[in-house]
Amino acid sequence: MSAPAAKAKSARAAHSSTDxxxxxxxxxxxxxxxxxxxxxxxxxxxxxxxxGRTTLLxxxxxxxxxTTLRTIMGLWTASAGSVRFGGADITRxxxxxxxxxxxxxxxxxxxxxxxxxxxxxxxLAARGARDADAIxxxxxxxxxxxxxxxxxxxxxxxxxxxxxxxxxxxxSRAIVEPRELILIDEPSKGLAPTIIRNMLDAFRQLxxxxxxxxxxxxxxxxxxxxxxxxxxxxxxxxxxxxxxxALAADESLQQRLLGLSLGAHQ
Numbered sequence: 001m002s003a004p005a006a007k008a009k010s011a012r013a014a015h016s017s018t019d020x021x022x023x024x025x026x027x028x029x030x031x032x033x034x035x036x037x038x039x040x041x042x043x044x045x046x047x048x049x050x051x052g053r054t055t056l057l058x059x060x061x062x063x064x065x066x067t068t069l070r071t072i073m074g075l076w077t078a079s080a081g082s083v084r085f086g087g088a089d090i091t092r093x094x095x096x097x098x099x100x101x102x103x104x105x106x107x108x109x110x111x112x113x114x115x116x117x118x119x120x121x122x123x124l125a126a127r128g129a130r131d132a133d134a135i136x137x138x139x140x141x142x143x144x145x146x147x148x149x150x151x152x153x154x155x156x157x158x159x160x161x162x163x164x165x166x167x168x169x170x171x172s173r174a175i176v177e178p179r180e181l182i183l184i185d186e187p188s189k190g191l192a193p194t195i196i197r198n199m200l201d202a203f204r205q206l207x208x209x210x211x212x213x214x215x216x217x218x219x220x221x222x223x224x225x226x227x228x229x230x231x232x233x234x235x236x237x238x239x240x241x242x243x244x245x246a247l248a249a250d251e252s253l254q255q256r257l258l259g260l261s262l263g264a265h266q
Contacts, residue, residue: 024087026051026212027072027181032081034064034071041067043236044081049181054203054213056223056244058258059233065216066108068233069183072214073105074098086180100127102180108189108216110170114159118150118169121158125173135176143172146202164195171202181212188219200225220258224248232257 025048034042042064049055057065070076072083074095083091090098099105104125112121119132122140129135144151147168153161158169167187174182187203188196196219203226206213217223223230227244240247240257247253 025049026086027214028082028084029068029072030082030084032068032071032078032083034067034076035079036067036076041236042071042078045233045236046238047231049212049214050229051212052210053228054207054211054215054226056227056230057214057216057233058220058223058230060259063233064236065233066185067236069105069107069185069214069216072098072183073103102178104174104179104182106170106174106182106184106187108185110166112158112161112166112169112173114157116158117156118154118158118161121169121173122150122176126176139176139178143176146205147172147198164191164199167191167195167199168202171199175206175211179211181214182206183214185216186218187215188217188222196222220254 027047027049029045029047032042032045032047033040045064045068047055047057047068057068059065067076071078074090074093074097078091081091082089085098085101085103088101090101093101105111113124116124122135122143123129123132126135149161149165149168150172153165158166161169171184171187174184187199191199200222203213207226213226215223215226217226224244230240230242230244230247231238232240232247234257240253247257
């Protein structure tokens with residue numbers, strides 16, 4: 001284990017009680033500002049992601065949700081504020097170092113390698129495996145149970161997969177090794193309703209396995225089914241925090257924060 005990974009693991013242990021329940025957020029953003037060139041995108045974001053829970057990050061287009069995920073991953077560097085993971089400050093850490101601490105990121109564009117097979121894509125994400133046969137067999141079976149297409153098309157180039165299958169591959173890459181935290185940007189975007197239901201079932205199983213997830217999602221029925229807590233962004237700031245159940249039950253709050261109601265997205 002690398003020194004940064006050991007430090008983060010130790011810090012995460014210090015943030016858990018003896019019965020395994022979380023006493024502090026696994027991930028915490030405090031006063032985070034992010035500039036992209038001349039543009040000031042995030043304006044003091046405060047966000048906590050509890051361990052073992054699914055946190056939804058909602059908001060209108062352009063609110064700063066994707067920028068928040070990219071800032072956590074170090075793809076863009078915060079110009080002010082702090083990002084802490086398991087109690088360790090990762091604000092200035094490089095993206096590969098952040099990934100090695102156990103944070104996986106599934107971007108909106110999926111990030112799969114079209115010329116490589118499904119199995120080769122998984123191998124690239126399985127840093128502990130030297131070849132495809134070295135990928136943890138039990139974990140691979142679990143992934144293939146979550147997403148049967150990963151088994152059916154494992155020797156096919158990823159570029160030949162459908163949009164839904166590529167999204168399944170992107171999520172599979174994120175979980176091919178155990179991760180402390182999974183960041184996912186709009187996994188249901190552009191997918192057919194049947195594929196969305198399959199994706200929803202898979203995420204339920206991830207939740208049941210204790211995964212910690214920070215999820216950006218525009219499909220509000222999908223969000224309601226998965227979310228434990230929710231943060232709503234507007235103009236680069238968090239303007240609401242609470243339980244997903246409370247937001248789902250309050251149509252006037254949905255209208256005020258999001259400009260639509262969950263009831264219209266059954």
